[in-house]
Amino acid sequence: MRKRFLRLLPGLSVLLLLPLGAAALSSGASASAASVPPGCAPWCPQNSTCINATACRCRPGFSSWSGEIITNPTDSCDDINECEPPLAVSCGKFVDCQNVDGSYHCTCTPGYGLVSGATTFRNEIENTCEDVDECSSGQHRCHNSTVCVNTMGSYRCCCRPGWTPLPGFRDNQNTTVCEEMSFPTWTPPPGIQSQSLSGFFEGVQDLRRHFKPASAQNTVRVVTGPRGPGQSPAVSGGCFRDLIQSVDELLKAPGDLETLALPDRHHTVTHLLSGLEEILRTLAKAMPGASFTYQSPEGTELSLVIQEQGHGNVTLGQSHARMVLDWAMAAGAVGSGPAVAGILSSPNMQKPLANASLELDPERQAELEETHDSPLRGIQWRILSAVKSVLLSNTNTTKLDPKVTVIFSHRPETPGTRQELICAFWKGAGHGGGHWATTGCRRLGSRNGNTTCLGFLPGSMAILVNPEDVEKEDPVLDVITYVGLSLSLLCLLLAALTFLLCRAIQNTSTSLHLQLSLCLFLAHLLFLTAIDRTEIKVLCALIAGALHYLYLASFTWMLLEGLHLFLTARNLMVVNYSSVSRFMKWLMFPVGYGVPAVIVAISAASRPHLYGTSTRCWLRSESGFIWGFLGPVCAICSVNLAFFLMTLWMLKSRLSSLNSDVSTLQDTRMLTFKATAQLFILGCTWCLGILQVGPAARVMAYLFTIINSLQGVFIFLVYCLLRQQVREQYGKWFKRVRKPKAESETFTLSSRAMSDASKPITV
Secondary structure (H helix, E strand, C coil), rough: CCHHHHHHHHHHHHHHCCCHHHHHHHHHHHHHHHCCCCCCCCCHHHHHHHEECCEEEEECCCCCCCCCCCCCCCCCEEECCCCCCCCCCCCCCCEEEEEEECCEEEEECCCEEEEECCCCCHHHCCCCCEECCHHHCCCCCCCCEEEEECCCCCEEECCCEEEECCCCCCEEEECCCEEEEECCCCCCCCCCCCCCHHHHHHHHHHHCCCCCHHHHHHHHECCCCCCCCCCCCEEECCCHHHHHHHHHHHHCHHHHHHCCCHHHHHHHHHHHHHHHHHHHHHHHHHHCCEEEEECCCCCCCEEEEEECCCEEEEEHHHHHHHHEEEHHHHCCCCCCCCEEEEEEEEEECCCEEEEEHHHHHHHHHHHHHHHHCCCCCCCCCCCCEEEEEEEEECCCCHHHCCEEEEEEECCCCCCCCCCCCCEEEEECCCCCEEHHHCEEEEEEEEEEEEEEEEEEECCEEEEEEECCCCCCCCHHHHHHHHHHHHHHCCCCHHHHHHHHCHHHHCCCCHHHHHHHHHHHHHHHHHHHCCCCCCCCCCHHHHHHHHHHHHHHHHHHHHHHHHHHHHHHHHHHCCCCCCHHHHHHHHHHHHHHHHHHHHHHHHHHHCCCCEEEECCCECCCCCCCCHHHHHHHHHHHHHHHHHHHHHHHHHHHHHHHCCCCCCHHHHHHHHHHHHHHHHHHHHHHHHHHHCCCCCHHHHHCCCCCHHHHHHHHHHHHHHHHHCCCCHHHHHHHHHHHHHHHHHHHHHHHHCCCCCHCCCCCCCC
């Protein structure tokens, strides 16, 4: 009895320390304690085993906060989650770890199963999970309008060839529901009567009536004959063949289609191209995934790539053209069925699209006008390549990446100086008609009959060239320009030296001549040496700005020359020269160099990017920027012409009222001759540039180039060689040069004579 009591003391002491609420034991616990084996603690928690009277151990798969051994009756054994860190077990791939009380097991993820057929396993070594083919085992829920396609761990439901998802459904989903595709309805353009066109549309409708989407893949026979590396098999037969041959027949012998008015013809072709692209896209989507080509006897080529999905760039095309584009861009929205990309090349499409106008984007228009020095209105562009119709599954053109490369093959042609190759696409007008446009694409380069274009808009594209009869640069005019300016540079240099060194003619008039000569000399020199230095854009802009200033300064000094001539003639009537000199000395330098500086500063500050073109370092014509030069020049030429006419009128009155004073008469006649010469010197002949139109354009171009390139020669002739004082000064300078030479020769002769006299005489 005493021994049993002592055994109860440890438990009793613990119970006395517990709070009052925890001291009461349930009847279940009392029952458990009553069945505790002798020598074990009756308070061992659930999921544990007894070690002795004071300790318990948690079973495998359980743990307590105090560790494996429990000595505190308040502790408990909780389940260990083996599927979570830090004790996560490794079950392998394609599995899920399932935790249970005191243990765990591994199961294959949905869509996978064990090879043995069992449902669970314990570790990675036992993992034999593999994909379950739901389509073959019948475990899918695809609608009967779709085809089940097994995927790793799952499946998807795809529309059958020739079917398309119902509105509100997406393809390649487990819930996809599809309907049979309908052949596009194609009707002639309204208001256009053509028997040949009606026959063509009738044939298209026959094709529509016989079109069976469910068996469309059988309507095209693929020929797998010999072909080069990477070349796709050629399609021969079926819907594609019939459709393309019908188009060839229509374009080869258009019949009354040629008699249509130009807008109606272009409107018809717009309908033809758009409808043809839609039909080809529909037929292609009804085909199984493939890449194939077809070439008709008339040279029409079709290249198509059809596939469910893809990544990266894809290249397609044949002899007429090749296209490189990103497949994701061609496919469009994800899950929209098989994606299609293709090119249809038609050489015969050039006929109905002939004589169509070209709409250049503003930047390209400005570049070409600057290159040609003339507007491009009224030019009929010629189609150089076959017309390419690009068709894609993605018809949302607003979200297309423009960086698509199209390489056209065409007849090699070396364009002249004024010829241009243009990458253009056909743009149909909503009210009828159509035209070529360049917005969205540009030419990267041309070589050996291949032209590369960057940029893309789905539709029809071609390479255009302006015709050979467009006026080209005349090489003779180039020779005249360089020879004339070279002579002018020499004469201007001699004239400037004369005005600086000849003191006998130093006056206000000479100062004007000197400044004009210096400005023209610098402008012509910069023009000859740097007008085509377009390699460095910043340098070219600086050269253009310098030329702008120098030529404006030259014309400003021409204006001052004209004003001085007019005032001199006017004061000749009252014999008052001093007032003219004082007025010109006060006016000429601020005006001659200040006004051009203000004009150039305003132009450069407002639009500096318009200095320098792609072909020469001069002002661009876009946005009217060229009028920063032409405006002042036209104004100065007009004012100088008015001064010239008024001067002649005053001199005419003076000559008629003169007496026999020979000296005054001679001075007046000389002034009259110089006034006539001013017509060339003061830039009035630049008005010839306005007359370069019509039949006399070539003659006026030659007169304009000859007279204005020799302006420096006229200045040297009139202001230097024809002035008596200058000729006398030239004579003095020549004598000074000749005198040292004569003295040197005399000294040489005397030295020789003395040397001969000193020699001994022998008999």
